[in-house]
Amino acid sequence: MSTKRPYTEALARLRAVNLRPTRQRLALAKLLFSGGDRHVTAESLHREAHGKQIRVSLATVYNALHQFTEAGLLRQVAVDATRSYFDTNTRHHHHFFSEDENTLTDIPDETIAVSRLPTPPAGKTIDRVDVVVRVRKSDL
Amino acid sequence: MSTKRPYTEALARLRAVNLRPTRQRLALAKLLFSGGDRHVTAESLHREAHGKQIRVSLATVYNALHQFTEAGLLRQVAVDATRSYFDTNTRHHHHFFSEDENTLTDIPDETIAVSRLPTPPAGKTIDRVDVVVRVRKSDL
DNA sequence: GTGTTTGCAAAGTGTTTGCAATTTA
DNA sequence: TAAATTGCAAACACTTTGCAAACAC
Numbered sequence: 001m002s003t004k005r006p007y008t009e010a011l012a013r014l015r016a017v018n019l020r021p022t023r024q025r026l027a028l029a030k031l032l033f034s035g036g037d038r039h040v041t042a043e044s045l046h047r048e049a050h051g052k053q054i055r056v057s058l059a060t061v062y063n064a065l066h067q068f069t070e071a072g073l074l075r076q077v078a079v080d081a082t083r084s085y086f087d088t089n090t091r092h093h094h095h096f097f098s099e100d101e102n103t104l105t106d107i108p109d110e111t112i113a114v115s116r117l118p119t120p121p122a123g124k125t126i127d128r129v130d131v132v133v134r135v136r137k138s139d140l
Numbered sequence: 141m142s143t144k145r146p147y148t149e150a151l152a153r154l155r156a157v158n159l160r161p162t163r164q165r166l167a168l169a170k171l172l173f174s175g176g177d178r179h180v181t182a183e184s185l186h187r188e189a190h191g192k193q194i195r196v197s198l199a200t201v202y203n204a205l206h207q208f209t210e211a212g213l214l215r216q217v218a219v220d221a222t223r224s225y226f227d228t229n230t231r232h233h234h235h236f237f238s239e240d241e242n243t244l245t246d247i248p249d250e251t252i253a254v255s256r257l258p259t260p261p262a263g264k265t266i267d268r269v270d271v272v273v274r275v276r277k278s279d280l
Numbered sequence: 281g282t283g284t285t286t287g288c289a290a291a292g293t294g295t296t297t298g299c300a301a302t303t304t305a
Numbered sequence: 306t307a308a309a310t311t312g313c314a315a316a317c318a319c320t321t322t323g324c325a326a327a328c329a330c
Contacts, residue, residue: 020303020304020305020309020310021304022303022304022309022310022311023303023311024310024311025310041294042294042295043294056311056312057311057312057313058295058312059295059296059297059311059312059313059314060310060311060312062294062295062296063296063310063311076221078218078219078220078221078272079218080218080221081216081218081220081221081222081223081224081319081320082221082293082294082319082320083221083293083294084221084294084295096258096260096261096264098261098264099267105261107258108258111256111257111258111259112254112256112257112258113254113255113256114252114253114254114255114271115253115254115255116251116252116253117251117252117273118236118247118248118251118252118273119251120236120273120275121236121238121245121275123277123278124236124238124275124276124277124278125275125276125277125278126273126274126275127239127274127275127276128274129271129272129273129274130271130272130274131254131269131270131271131272132218132269132270132271132272133257133258133260133266133269134266134267134268134269134270135260135261135264135265135266135267136264136265136267137263137264137265138263138264138265160284160285160328160329160330161329162284162285162286162328162329163286163328164285164286165285181319182319182320183319196286196287197286197287197288198287198320199286199287199288199289199320199321199322200285200286200287202319202320202321203285203286203321221294221295222294222295222318222319223318223319224319224320
């Protein structure tokens, strides 16, 4: 678990991928990697940081999210045409997407399975398979 | 097949869903529904229309795509955080997404299967399951 | 004629970029 | 102090909206 020593933890992560541990990156890394798995958008992370008195610009949040993604610390998920989501769980897994609340949730890996993968078009290789189970409130 | 009599065909489709067959809507419906299954973005459809001397504004293309989608003639597909894709195939099926060319292709339904669907979070119902098989050029 | 639809231009989102000032090593 | 990073504001790409003119019925 990465709940303890969030500062050291975040610092180590940044060092490991050769990103300078600036005040902003450290703070964001702490928010992202100190709890369990998380799903954030640039906006939501920026808002969260501000709520905790961390001064960081939205542009820097965008930069950090992309740098973290490139470094393999995050994974980008495309579910909504308007916003970009980032997932701290970089292992292979799938998602629930709540269309009411616009929120992502991980699907436990054992509870879903794709069988019979198709042959990709000629000259192409499968990069990855994303399954999004779209859910909404039961009643209405 | 809807290849023949594209005008009558498009007209019938619009009538069926109670959308006034205006010149613009008819022209777009003809482009969309006269061939086989298609995947378009607002931009690509607008460009295509212009190429065929059909005068229609981008705003109208957006309106039409949304009206057609609402009417069940199209289906919206979320694969890319920046653009919205619309699919003329509204049956249940999945997609290849080429990350090199930003293009969608249908996956024949028999060649893919999702087994063991997960139980949705409490109070939620599964609306639909989208599988996107991301592919890229084999070499590099 | 009356209500609908169109096209334009303006406004709105979410995101990226250029660059001077600041910070890190 | 040299190189990297930040924050701001401007630019961007895509999409939506308000409204007068044009159109369908």
